[in-house]
Amino acid sequence: MAEALTCDNRLTQEYLDIVDEIIKPYRGQPGNLIQVLHKAQSRVGFLPREVQVKVADGLGVPLTKVYGVVSFYSLFNTLPKGKHKITICAGTACYVRGAKQLINQLKEDMDLEPGGTTEDGMFSLDLVRCIGACGLGPVVTVDDEVHGKVHREKLTKIMAKYKEE
Amino acid sequence: MSSINLTIDNMQVQVEPGTTVLQAARQAGIKIPTLCYLEEINEIGACRICLVEVQGARTLQASCVTPVSEGMVVRTNTTQVRQVRKMNLELIMSNHPQECLTCPRSTNCELQQLASELGITEIKFAGEMSSYEPDYSSASLVRDPRKCILCRRCTSVCENVQKVNAIGPQERGFNTIVAPAFLEPLGEVSCVNCGQCALVCPTAAIHEKDQTAEVWKVLADPKKHVVVQTAPAVRVSIGEMFGLQPGSVETGRLVAALRKLGFDRVFDTDFTADLTIMEEGNELLQRIKEGGKLPLVTSCSPGWIKYIEHFYPEMLPHLSTCKSPQQMFGALAKSYYVEQAGIDAADIFVVSIMPCTAKKFEAGRHEMADSGHQDVDVVLTTRELGKMLREAGIEFSALAEEEYDAPLGMSTGAGVIFGSTGGVMEAALRTAYELVTGETLPALDFHAVRGLEGVKEASVNLNGTTLNAVVAHGLGNAMDVLERVKAGHQYHFIEIMCCPGGCIGGGGQPIPTNREVREKRMAGIYNADQGMVIRKSHENPAVQALYKDFLGEPLGHKSHQLLHTHYMPRNRH
Numbered sequence: 001m002a003e004a005l006t007c008d009n010r011l012t013q014e015y016l017d018i019v020d021e022i023i024k025p026y027r028g029q030p031g032n033l034i035q036v037l038h039k040a041q042s043r044v045g046f047l048p049r050e051v052q053v054k055v056a057d058g059l060g061v062p063l064t065k066v067y068g069v070v071s072f073y074s075l076f077n078t079l080p081k082g083k084h085k086i087t088i089c090a091g092t093a094c095y096v097r098g099a100k101q102l103i104n105q106l107k108e109d110m111d112l113e114p115g116g117t118t119e120d121g122m123f124s125l126d127l128v129r130c131i132g133a134c135g136l137g138p139v140v141t142v143d144d145e146v147h148g149k150v151h152r153e154k155l156t157k158i159m160a161k162y163k164e165e
Numbered sequence: 166m167s168s169i170n171l172t173i174d175n176m177q178v179q180v181e182p183g184t185t186v187l188q189a190a191r192q193a194g195i196k197i198p199t200l201c202y203l204e205e206i207n208e209i210g211a212c213r214i215c216l217v218e219v220q221g222a223r224t225l226q227a228s229c230v231t232p233v234s235e236g237m238v239v240r241t242n243t244t245q246v247r248q249v250r251k252m253n254l255e256l257i258m259s260n261h262p263q264e265c266l267t268c269p270r271s272t273n274c275e276l277q278q279l280a281s282e283l284g285i286t287e288i289k290f291a292g293e294m295s296s297y298e299p300d301y302s303s304a305s306l307v308r309d310p311r312k313c314i315l316c317r318r319c320t321s322v323c324e325n326v327q328k329v330n331a332i333g334p335q336e337r338g339f340n341t342i343v344a345p346a347f348l349e350p351l352g353e354v355s356c357v358n359c360g361q362c363a364l365v366c367p368t369a370a371i372h373e374k375d376q377t378a379e380v381w382k383v384l385a386d387p388k389k390h391v392v393v394q395t396a397p398a399v400r401v402s403i404g405e406m407f408g409l410q411p412g413s414v415e416t417g418r419l420v421a422a423l424r425k426l427g428f429d430r431v432f433d434t435d436f437t438a439d440l441t442i443m444e445e446g447n448e449l450l451q452r453i454k455e456g457g458k459l460p461l462v463t464s465c466s467p468g469w470i471k472y473i474e475h476f477y478p479e480m481l482p483h484l485s486t487c488k489s490p491q492q493m494f495g496a497l498a499k500s501y502y503v504e505q506a507g508i509d510a511a512d513i514f515v516v517s518i519m520p521c522t523a524k525k526f527e528a529g530r531h532e533m534a535d536s537g538h539q540d541v542d543v544v545l546t547t548r549e550l551g552k553m554l555r556e557a558g559i560e561f562s563a564l565a566e567e568e569y570d571a572p573l574g575m576s577t578g579a580g581v582i583f584g585s586t587g588g589v590m591e592a593a594l595r596t597a598y599e600l601v602t603g604e605t606l607p608a609l610d611f612h613a614v615r616g617l618e619g620v621k622e623a624s625v626n627l628n629g630t631t632l633n634a635v636v637a638h639g640l641g642n643a644m645d646v647l648e649r650v651k652a653g654h655q656y657h658f659i660e661i662m663c664c665p666g667g668c669i670g671g672g673g674q675p676i677p678t679n680r681e682v683r684e685k686r687m688a689g690i691y692n693a694d695q696g697m698v699i700r701k702s703h704e705n706p707a708v709q710a711l712y713k714d715f716l717g718e719p720l721g722h723k724s725h726q727l728l729h730t731h732y733m734p735r736n737r738h
Contacts, residue, residue: 056738062333063330063346063738064331064332064333064346065330067333067346068333068346071336072337
């Protein structure tokens with residue numbers, strides 16, 4: 001599928017139509033706000049202002065409330081994510097086994113901070129609190145792939161692999 | 166249903182089922198401190214100040230959201246209750262700037278008062294403070310998120326009473342902020358500037374834009390001829406700034422105080438309220454006669470105007486083209502009055518004293534300059550005037566009563582009731598009846614359109630034709646009426662006031678403004694009407710002279726040029 005954004009950073013018509021399709025069955029139903037936002041994000045990748053306005057008008061929810069929900073839940077993001085989504089577990093077990101060093105490493109190597117995206121749009125990074133794989137800590141996931149017992153050299157290798165793709 | 170028996174502080178109390186512990190305690194004369202609680206509007210148990218001990222409950226309970234039950238035993242004044250309330254307040258204060266001495270709400274702040282009442286004598290918790298910057302983008306209101314305690318009172322009024330939803334809680338945890346969506350500036354969103362948020366804010370997190378400095382400056386300028394107009398609702402509330410009762414009619418002392426401040430002429434917006442009736446009444450009769458757009462909807466309330474521009478732009482043709490009385494006054498002061506007084510229009514400065522924050526925005530609308538200059542230069546709220554009088558050392562309650570200046574200070578009882586919901590309708594009916602029937606009204610009081618009920622309807626027989634009238638106040642009620650019109654209800658004339666109670670409950674009025682205060686001010690308005698010699702707008706001799714000497718006739722060429730306006734559709738987002 002084509003890129004979601006035009007060169008002046010507006011959502012393309014194709015994606016705006018997709019959002020309209022998602023909203024259609026929920027028109028005038030404020031109670032489905034989170035579900036609709038979730039679906040919209042899974043298709044568009046993020047929730048820019050124009051998507052939130054469409055959701056607000058479509059469901060009949062004030063925009064202040066839509067943004068209130070989007071800004072409350074960390075699973076919603078208003079900026080585009082990278083092609084590959086990295087998460088580092090910062091739960092207690094992973095943290096004590098070196099998650100912090102991995103976070104620092106991405107900052108040093110790729111100028112990538114939690115919540116951010118690399119300049120080339122390849123990677124974005126988020127922190128999570130425990131994915132239930134404490135025995136494998138520190139755990140790093142890239143897209144749907146889980147990497148356990150990650151250390152400096154291993155992380156460099158993982159990144160290199162995705163960069164080649 | 167049978168009542169519920171409970172014990173509060175060893176007292177036997179009997180209340181209706183569904184009552185909360187807080188209400189039950191109040192009925193029994195027991196005071197429980199509250200902070201986030203706003204009766205019927207914000208009852209969310211968020212601030213944890215109203216905690217009480219309920220026998221058998223594991224923890225202290227927030228009394229504002231705890232319903233009573235049979236045999237309940239409540240204690241409101243134990244060591245634990247006092248300590249925990251205090252600790253909760255100390256935690257709230259840990260993220261509140263200690264700037265009371267220079268704060269605009271100093272001595273009128275619920276947080277400050279509560280800190281005193283709960284016996285807080287030191288700042289126990291010092292740590293990270295919220296760092297959001299104040300928002301000065303609005304013409305009417307200033308948001309200062311640093312002073313916000315996140316009680317949600319403003320957002321619940323904006324959402325549930327006004328149904329504007331300009332602001333809401335955004336972000337999360339320590340970063341939570343009450344703001345428009347995307348933290349956009351208040352001046353750039355669909356906020357209608359009604360200021361109901363500022364009325365209910367316990368601190369100074371939202372307050373009126375203070376323009377007193379601009380007025381002090383022109384008062385000290387000998388080259389300026391500074392005139393002032395006072396809105397109808399200010400005379401029944403200004404006394405509250407000096408410890409007098411709400412609803413005390415202080416017209417004469419208000420005039421005296423303004424003269425003492427140094428205004429060259431003290432005029433009355435009631436004069437142009439009477440003029441509005443002449444223009445709008447004739448507009449109504451013309452629309453009925455010529456098959457114009459009906460129902461006709463009043464246009465006095467600038468919060469309401471901005472609301473319909475944002476939310477119902479398709480209904481703008483229903484609005485009367487009449488400017489509000491404030492703006493009519495400005496246009497006449499800078500044309501008719503300067504001509505009569507032999508003053509250069511560039512040298513006159515028009516100040517308004519309004520119960521309203523939205524009037525500040527209205528005065529700055531670029532189309533409000535039909536005199537060739539900005540019609541109204543500065544708008545001050547009742548609260549700002551109170552502050553100026555204090556600063557000038559004027560002892561309000563000791564003043565002797567004085568009269569307004571002629572000609573723009575002459576008015577009728579019909580003009581003064583503009584200050585209350587239903588007043589414009591009643592004033593219009595008094596005049597329309599007599600203009601249409603040619604007979605004298607047997608009874609002047611239209612009780613059907615008075616009072617605090619949200620939507621009021623009345624039908625009046627005018628020479629065989631029935632005129633269906635409806636009155637709404639508060640934008641939530643206005644929305645209901647607009648939906649009725651869309652659904653095909655046959656009305657001829659609709660009065661809408663943005664604020665609950667009308668202007669007596671305006672966003673620029675003294676704090677507190679609650680239901681009880683609104684009722685008292687409303688009674689004051691009708692007392693003032695009763696006390697007037699002339700009580701019908703078309704009998705105002707100064708208005709008659711204005712038409713004879715200057716305007717010609719209602720809806721004439723000059724009226725259209727100076728007293729009428731147009732509206733613009735605005736985006737909702």
